[in-house]
Amino acid sequence: MTAAEPQAQQPMDAFRGDRVYLGADHARNERRTWIVAAICLATLAAQITGGLLFHSVALVANGLHMAAHVAALLVAAVAYAAARTYATDPRFTFGAGKLGYLAGFANAAVLGVTALLIAIESVGRLLAPEEVAYDGALALAAGALAINLVCVWLLKPAQSHAHDRDGDLNLSAAHLHLAGDAVISALAIAGLAAGRYLGWTWTDPVAALVGAGLLAHFAWRLLSRTGAVLLDINPSPELTAQIRGRLEGEGERVLDLHLWRLGPGHHAAIIVIAAADPQAPQAYRARLAGLAGLSHVTVEVRDHTTA
Known part of the structure; x- marks a missing residue:
C-alpha cells in the first residue's frame, strides 16, 4: 500500500452475516399492536353510535379519534410485519429497520389531521349548540376511558426500553394515539359532568377543543422525531x-x-x-x-x- x-x-x-436491525422487542410490540387494534375496532362502533345518539361532540370527537387509532394501529402492525419479512432482503441496503419510523411518521400526520377535524367540529358546536343526553354520554365516555387505559398499558414499552431515546418510534406513535385518546376521554367526562351538574353547556365542545390542542402538540413532537430519523439527522x-x-x-x-x-x-x-x-x-x-x-x-x- x-x-x-x-x-x-x-x-x-x-x-x-446479516443486516437485521430490528428492535429488541420487535416480536412483542408487533403482537400487542395487533391485539390493541382489535380492541379499538370493537370500541369504535360504540363511540360513534353513542356520540350521535346522545348528541355529544366530545364523544363524536372521541369516536373520530378512535377511528384514527384503528388506522394507525393497522399501519403500525403492518410495518412490524413488513420489517420482519424483509429484514434480510438484500434489496434493503441497510436492512428494513426504518419501516417502523416511516409508519410512525405517517401516524403522526394522521394524528395532526385528527386534531384539526376535532377542532373544527368543536368550534361548530360552540357556534351552534345541540342538546346533549348527559347521562348516556357520561357512561359511554367512562367506558371509553377504561378501554383506552387498558390499551395504553398493553402498548407500554418493555421495562428495559421504557426510557430509551433510541427506542421503537413505531410503538411510540401507536402508544401516543391511545394516550391522547385517554386524555380526550378524561376531558370529555369533565366537560359532560360540568354540563350535567352545573348547566355549563359550553364545556362539552371546549373539552374537545382542548383535547385537539393537546393532540396537535403530540403530533408535532412525533413528526419531528420520526422525520429526523428518516432524514438521517445525527x-x-x-x-x-x-x-x-x-x-x-x-x-x-x-x-x-x-x-x-x-x-x-x-x-x-x-x-x-x-x-x-x-x-x-x-x-x-x-x-x-x-x-x-x-x-x-x-x-x-x-x-x-x-x-
Missing part, C-alpha cells in the same frame, strides 16, 4: 462524541464522521481517520467495541501527511 492509498474499508456487520451527539474520543485517543484525527439510525437501538457510522502511523481498520473498530447501539461501522484510514 502506498502512503497516499487509503486502507480497505471494513463494515462491522460483514462479520455478522441521532446522538453523545454517541458521536464517544466515537471521536475512542478513535482520537492515540494522536489520530477523525477527518469525517457520519452517524445515522438504522432501526430501534441500531446505528451506523462511516468514519475517516488520519494517523501518522496508520493501523489496520480492524484496530480502530476494536476501539469502538462495547458502544451500545453501534451496529454497522465502516472505517477508512489515511496517512496524516496526505489527508
Whole structure:
C-alpha cells in the first residue's frame, strides 16, 4: 500500500452475516399492536353510535379519534410485519429497520389531521349548540376511558426500553394515539359532568377543543422525531462524541464522521481517520467495541501527511 492509498474499508456487520436491525422487542410490540387494534375496532362502533345518539361532540370527537387509532394501529402492525419479512432482503441496503419510523411518521400526520377535524367540529358546536343526553354520554365516555387505559398499558414499552431515546418510534406513535385518546376521554367526562351538574353547556365542545390542542402538540413532537430519523439527522451527539474520543485517543484525527439510525437501538457510522502511523481498520473498530447501539461501522484510514 502506498502512503497516499487509503486502507480497505471494513463494515462491522460483514462479520455478522446479516443486516437485521430490528428492535429488541420487535416480536412483542408487533403482537400487542395487533391485539390493541382489535380492541379499538370493537370500541369504535360504540363511540360513534353513542356520540350521535346522545348528541355529544366530545364523544363524536372521541369516536373520530378512535377511528384514527384503528388506522394507525393497522399501519403500525403492518410495518412490524413488513420489517420482519424483509429484514434480510438484500434489496434493503441497510436492512428494513426504518419501516417502523416511516409508519410512525405517517401516524403522526394522521394524528395532526385528527386534531384539526376535532377542532373544527368543536368550534361548530360552540357556534351552534345541540342538546346533549348527559347521562348516556357520561357512561359511554367512562367506558371509553377504561378501554383506552387498558390499551395504553398493553402498548407500554418493555421495562428495559421504557426510557430509551433510541427506542421503537413505531410503538411510540401507536402508544401516543391511545394516550391522547385517554386524555380526550378524561376531558370529555369533565366537560359532560360540568354540563350535567352545573348547566355549563359550553364545556362539552371546549373539552374537545382542548383535547385537539393537546393532540396537535403530540403530533408535532412525533413528526419531528420520526422525520429526523428518516432524514438521517445525527441521532446522538453523545454517541458521536464517544466515537471521536475512542478513535482520537492515540494522536489520530477523525477527518469525517457520519452517524445515522438504522432501526430501534441500531446505528451506523462511516468514519475517516488520519494517523501518522496508520493501523489496520480492524484496530480502530476494536476501539469502538462495547458502544451500545453501534451496529454497522465502516472505517477508512489515511496517512496524516496526505489527508
